[in-house]
Amino acid sequence: MTPWWYTASITLLLSLRATAWPHWSFKSASFQPPKLKITQTGPTEPGFIFLGPRGGGIQPAGEAPIIYDNNGNLVWEGPQEPVSNFKVQQLNGRDVITFWSGETIPLGFGYGSVHILDNTYQEINTVTLTGHFVTPDGSQKDSYIDLHESYITPSNTLLVTAYNLTQQDLTxxxxxxxxxxxxxxxxxxxxxxxxxxxxxxxxxxxxxxPLNSSHQRLSHSAGTQANPYDAYHINSVSSTNHGYMVSLRHMWSGYYLASDGSVLWQVSGDDGGDFRQVGQTNFAWQHDIRLLNETDTGMILTLFNNANTPTWSEGPSTGLSLAIDLTQKTVTGLRSLIDPNDPIRSASQGNYQVLPDSDGHVLISYGSTPKIKEFDGDGNVVFNAAFGTSNTVSSYRAFRSKWGGTSVFKPALNVTRNSSGIVAYMSWNGVTDYDSWSVYSVSAFAIKFQIIGSANRTGFETSVPLGNLSTNSIWVAALQGGQIIGISDIVTF
Structure with a gap:
C-alpha cells in the first residue's frame, strides 16, 4: 500500500508545477478547450468523444461539456462551468445529451442539477432535487443532485445519486x-x-x-459534520429487469436491488460476495458498474476497476467484464483490459463503455488520470487520447457516441485584417453535418450578393483569405453537399 503522505505529497507537487495544457483558441468563438493528444493505431468505432474536463491545468474557457471528433477537433462546447457525466442518452425514443453541473466539494461529491438538451442544444428539461438534506457546512442548496450519476431509464425517468449527512452510532x-x-x-x-x-x-x-464491511476505515479525524465518515460512496445506479444495480465504491461491491430497495445479491471485488469466484474477478475502489444481456439466469457485469484511491494503491487500473451465473452462483472473469505500455493508476472517477454495434470494442476513461483508451475485441489499444496533466485535470467519465447536432443559432463569422488583406473566420458550434463554406460580398445597397471565396470545412473553425476587397460587408453560408443549410449575419468591417 502506498503511504498516504507519499501520494499526497506527489499530488501537491504536481499541482504546483502544473502549467496550462495546450488548448484551442479561435477567432469566431471564445472557447478554449484543451487539445487532445491523440495516438491511433487501428480502426475505431464511429462516433464523437464526449468529455467534461475540469481542473487547474486547463483554461477556464475550456471547462465545459465538450464534443470532439476523432481527430481531436472541437465540435461543440457548452456552458463554461464544471460539469460531470456528459453523454448521449435516449429520452422518449430520441437522442439527447445530458450533463450535471453544479458545485463540487473536497469530500468527493457535489450539489447541482441535471440538464437535458435536444439535438439543437436547447435545454428541454432541467432536473433538480430538493428536500431535507444536511450539508457539511450547514448551507442550503437549490438542488442536491450529486455529480456521480444521471441515468435515463427506459421508463423516461432519471436516476440520480445524492449524499446526505446524518448522525449515527458508530461504536x-x-x-x-x-x-x-x-x-x-x-x-x-x-x-x-x-x-x-x-x-x-x-x-x-x-x-x-453492514458498516464494518467498508474498506474506508473510520479515521480519528472523521465523524464531524465538516468531515463526515464516508462508508459507502455511491457512484453509479441503473435500472435492471427487476429493480436497480448500485455501485458502492468503498464497499468494493455492486448490489442488485429489488424494486422495493432490498438487496437480492451482492458481487464483491475481494471475496465474490454471494458468488464463487472463477478466474480474475477481483476489483477495488470501482466505478461505473453496469449490466448487459440480463436474463433470469445470468448477465454480464462491467466496471472500471480503479484499484486505487488518493491514499491507497492496489495496482494498475483495469476495465473488467464479468459473467454472473445466478444458477451456479458463480462470477467468472471474461476480460481485464489494460494497456501494458501505459499502465495507469487512477485514484478516482472513470468508466467502462461497451461500444454498440462493435466487435468487442470498449472505451475506457481513466477519470482522475486525463486519458481515454479504446480497446478492440482482442484487447489491443487502437485509440489513445490525453487532455491534461495527471492529478490536475480530470473528466469524471468519457464516452464515444454517434450524434447528429443541428443549431437554432446562425453560423459565427469574424473578420480580421492583416498585411495581405481581409481574412474571414467562420464556425458553427455543434453542427455536425456540413462540409464547406461560401463567402459572399454585400453591395452598397445590400441587395446584391456575390461569392468571393469558398473553402472546405477544416475542423471547428475555417479561415478564408479574401485579399483586398472593394466592399466592407460580407456574410458566409455553410453548405452540405452543395446546398446552403445556414447563413451568418452580415459583418461590416
Missing part, C-alpha cells in the same frame, strides 16, 4: 455513539414533472450492507 466500528456519516442515496425522478417517484438509502439496509 460497532470503533467510533462514538453519535457521529456524522454520509448516507449513500439514489432517487428516481420523473423527468416531465420533476417529482420523486422512488428513493433508496444505504443506511436503511445495514443488515445487508
Amino acid at each position: 460497532s466500528i470503533g467510533g462514538k455513539p453519535s457521529e456524522w456519516i454520509i448516507d449513500g442515496q439514489f432517487y428516481e425522478i420523473d423527468i416531465a414533472t420533476n417529482q420523486v417517484i422512488n428513493s433508496w438509502s444505504a443506511l436503511e439496509y445495514q443488515d445487508s450492507i
Whole structure:
C-alpha cells in the first residue's frame, strides 16, 4: 500500500508545477478547450468523444461539456462551468445529451442539477432535487443532485445519486455513539414533472450492507459534520429487469436491488460476495458498474476497476467484464483490459463503455488520470487520447457516441485584417453535418450578393483569405453537399 503522505505529497507537487495544457483558441468563438493528444493505431468505432474536463491545468474557457471528433477537433462546447457525466442518452425514443453541473466539494461529491438538451442544444428539461438534506457546512442548496450519476431509464425517468449527512452510532466500528456519516442515496425522478417517484438509502439496509464491511476505515479525524465518515460512496445506479444495480465504491461491491430497495445479491471485488469466484474477478475502489444481456439466469457485469484511491494503491487500473451465473452462483472473469505500455493508476472517477454495434470494442476513461483508451475485441489499444496533466485535470467519465447536432443559432463569422488583406473566420458550434463554406460580398445597397471565396470545412473553425476587397460587408453560408443549410449575419468591417 502506498503511504498516504507519499501520494499526497506527489499530488501537491504536481499541482504546483502544473502549467496550462495546450488548448484551442479561435477567432469566431471564445472557447478554449484543451487539445487532445491523440495516438491511433487501428480502426475505431464511429462516433464523437464526449468529455467534461475540469481542473487547474486547463483554461477556464475550456471547462465545459465538450464534443470532439476523432481527430481531436472541437465540435461543440457548452456552458463554461464544471460539469460531470456528459453523454448521449435516449429520452422518449430520441437522442439527447445530458450533463450535471453544479458545485463540487473536497469530500468527493457535489450539489447541482441535471440538464437535458435536444439535438439543437436547447435545454428541454432541467432536473433538480430538493428536500431535507444536511450539508457539511450547514448551507442550503437549490438542488442536491450529486455529480456521480444521471441515468435515463427506459421508463423516461432519471436516476440520480445524492449524499446526505446524518448522525449515527458508530461504536460497532470503533467510533462514538453519535457521529456524522454520509448516507449513500439514489432517487428516481420523473423527468416531465420533476417529482420523486422512488428513493433508496444505504443506511436503511445495514443488515445487508453492514458498516464494518467498508474498506474506508473510520479515521480519528472523521465523524464531524465538516468531515463526515464516508462508508459507502455511491457512484453509479441503473435500472435492471427487476429493480436497480448500485455501485458502492468503498464497499468494493455492486448490489442488485429489488424494486422495493432490498438487496437480492451482492458481487464483491475481494471475496465474490454471494458468488464463487472463477478466474480474475477481483476489483477495488470501482466505478461505473453496469449490466448487459440480463436474463433470469445470468448477465454480464462491467466496471472500471480503479484499484486505487488518493491514499491507497492496489495496482494498475483495469476495465473488467464479468459473467454472473445466478444458477451456479458463480462470477467468472471474461476480460481485464489494460494497456501494458501505459499502465495507469487512477485514484478516482472513470468508466467502462461497451461500444454498440462493435466487435468487442470498449472505451475506457481513466477519470482522475486525463486519458481515454479504446480497446478492440482482442484487447489491443487502437485509440489513445490525453487532455491534461495527471492529478490536475480530470473528466469524471468519457464516452464515444454517434450524434447528429443541428443549431437554432446562425453560423459565427469574424473578420480580421492583416498585411495581405481581409481574412474571414467562420464556425458553427455543434453542427455536425456540413462540409464547406461560401463567402459572399454585400453591395452598397445590400441587395446584391456575390461569392468571393469558398473553402472546405477544416475542423471547428475555417479561415478564408479574401485579399483586398472593394466592399466592407460580407456574410458566409455553410453548405452540405452543395446546398446552403445556414447563413451568418452580415459583418461590416
